[in-house]
Amino acid sequence: MRLVPRSLFGRLVLVVLAGLALSQLATLYINQTERDRLLYRAGGMRLAQQISDIVNLLDSLPGAERRRVVAVFNRPPLAVSLERPPLDLPADEEESDFQFSSFAAVLRYTLGEDAKIAVRQAHPPHGMHGERIRGQRRGGFGPPAFTVQVPLHDGTLVTFDSSVLPPVGTTTLRLALTLAVLLATVIAISLIAVRWVTGPLTVLADAAEKLGENINRPPVPETGPAEVQRAARSFNAMQRRLSRSMAERSRVLTAMSHDLKTPITRMRLRTDLLEDQAVREKFDRDLAEMEQMVTQTLEFMRDATDTEPVQRVDLTALLESLQADYEDMGKEVRIAGRLSRPLAARPIALRRCLTNLVDNAIRYGARATIEVGEDPSRVTLRVLDEGSGIPEGQLERAFEPFFRGDASRSRETGGFGLGLGIARNIARAHGGDLILKNRPEGGLAAILTLPHSS
C-alpha cells in the first residue's frame, strides 16, 4: 500500500485533512485547559463557601447536635469528620500550586484571617497516588481534592475531605463523538472543495485524451483556478497550432493529388485509343495504381476534416446494402450474425471503413465473410478472407501508407495503399480500433471493434 496517494485529488484531501485535524486537536487542547482552569477556580470558590458555612454552623451548635449535622453533610464529594487527628503539614506543599494556594486563600478569607486552617492537597483515592491536582484532572474536570482542617472555637477539629468525583464515563465518548463529527464534516467539505479545485484538471485531461480522436474538437473551457486556466489556454493554443499545421499539410497534399487527376485522365483516354491490347493493359494497370493512390490520398485527407454526425445506424441494413453493392459487381460477401439494437456511428464513414476492408478481402481472397459479434459494451466485426494472410511480422506495417510487403504480391495487387490506414482512422475516430490477424485456418481477419453503449 502506498503512503502517498497517486491522484492529486487524494493528495489534496490528505493535506487538507491532516492540517484540519491538527488544528482541531490543538484548539481542543487549548479549550480544554482553559475550561479546566475555570472549573477548578469556580469549584474551589464554591467549596470554600460551603466549608465556611458548615464551620460556622457547627461552631454555633452544642457537641451532640454537631454529630447529627455532620452526619447530614457527610456525603460525597465532601466528607466531614470530627474525629480526625491534626494534620501534619509539609511546608513546601502549600505553595506548590497556584490554584491550590488561591483556594486556600479564599478559604482563609471566608473563615477569617486569624483562623488556624490547615489545608493539604489530598492524595487521591483509588491508587491515583501522587498525581495530585494536575493528575486528577485527567479523570474529571472539577474542584481539587484536598483535606482541610479547621478548629472550632472549643478546639474541636473539623476535617473536610473533598474527593474528586469519579470520572464521568461519557466524557471521553462524547469527545470522541465530537471529533468524529468534526472529522466527517472536514472530510466531506474537503472532498467537495478539492473536487472543485481539481475538476477543471479532469476536464483538461479528458480533452487531451479526446484530441487523439478529433483534432478539431471544441476548445476546452478556460475556467477554474488561475493555474488551470493557464493550462487550458496553452492547451487550446496547442490544439489550434496542431490543427493549423495539419490543415496546411492536408491542403498541399490535396492540391497535389487533385492536380494529378487531369494528367491521369488524359493518359487514360489516350490509353483507350491504343491499338496494341497488351500495351494498353499494362498502361491500364499502372494508371489504376496511380489513380488509387490519388483517390485514397484525397479520401484520407477528407477523413481528417470529416464532420459527419454520429447517428444510430441499423448495422444489418448497412452490411446487407454493402453485400448488395458487391453482388452487383459480381463479388461475393457473406454475413454471419446481426446486432440486437442500432449502433451509434457515423454511417458514411463506417461504410467506407467496411468497404475498404471488404475490398482487401476480395482482392486477396476472392470473397469476404463478415462476422458480427456483440457484447453489452462492444461490437466486433470480423472481415475474413481466404487468401494467404500476411507474415506475422508485417501485420502492423500493413497499416502504413502504401506499404508493400511481399514483392511478388504487391506487383499483382498494388498493396494495401491507404485503405487500411483510412479504415483504422475511422475505427479510432469512433473510439474503437482495427487490428489484423492471421487466421489459424488460413487467410486474414481484419477485426474491427466499436464501442456499443446502451
Next chain:
Amino acid sequence: METSDHVLVVDDDAEIRRLLGDYLRKNGYRATAVADGAAMWAALARGKIDLIVLDLMLPGQDGLSLCRKLRAESDTPVIMLTARGEETDRVVGLEMGADDYLAKPFSARELLARVKTVLRRYRALPMHLRADDATSIRFSGWTLDVRSRHLVSADGVVTPLSGAEFQLLRAFLSHPGQVLSRDQLMSFAKGRESEPFERTIDLRVSRLRQRLGDDGAEPRIIKTVRGQGYVLAAPVTMER
C-alpha cells in the same frame, strides 16, 4: 453500334477534349468538343445535341451554373465531369439537373457506358432525377437523406441503402403514384458492362421493400401493378 447521337463535350483541357472527341467518334457517335460555356451555347444553337458531357471546373461560368441555366430551357441530358469526386459534388451536380456524373480520372470506356445508359434512360423516361432539388424526402414514416444516400426511420435510426436500392427508391420518389415499368426502372439503374435484367429489378424491388419494412405479400408502400410494373403508393414530401 450504329448511332448518330450527337455528343457535345465541354472541357477546358484541350487534350481531354480531343481525346474524348476521337473516342466517341471511333465508337460511332457524332462528337463536338468545345472549351467553355460561350462555345457550348453556340454549339447548342447550331444544331441538335443529344447529350452534353460537361466539366464542372470551367473558366468563366462553371459547369454547375451552366447546367442550371441549360435546364431552364432544355431537357438535354447532361453528364457532369468532376475532379473532386466527392459525394457533395455528386449531389450538387444532380440537384443542378445533371443526369449523371463521372469523377476524374475516368476511362473513355467508363464514359461511353455512362453515355449509353443516360441516353437510354432519357428515352425510356424523359424526366430528370432532378425533378426535385430536395435534400430529404419524406414518405410513410421514412426520410430519405439524399446527400448521405440513406434512409432514416421514424425513430431516427439510419438504414443504409445499396447504390441500386437508392437509385430505385429515388426513381419511385420522383414519380409518386405513377406506374413505372420494369424497362423504365431498369433505365434508372446505371450499369457499366452488365445490364440489369427484368428479374434483377424484381429482386431489387423486393429488397427495397424489405428495407422499408414493407410486407412482400401485401405491400403498402411499393405496390405491384400486374403486367405493368410498380407504383409508389405513399404521399411524398420534399424538403430542401
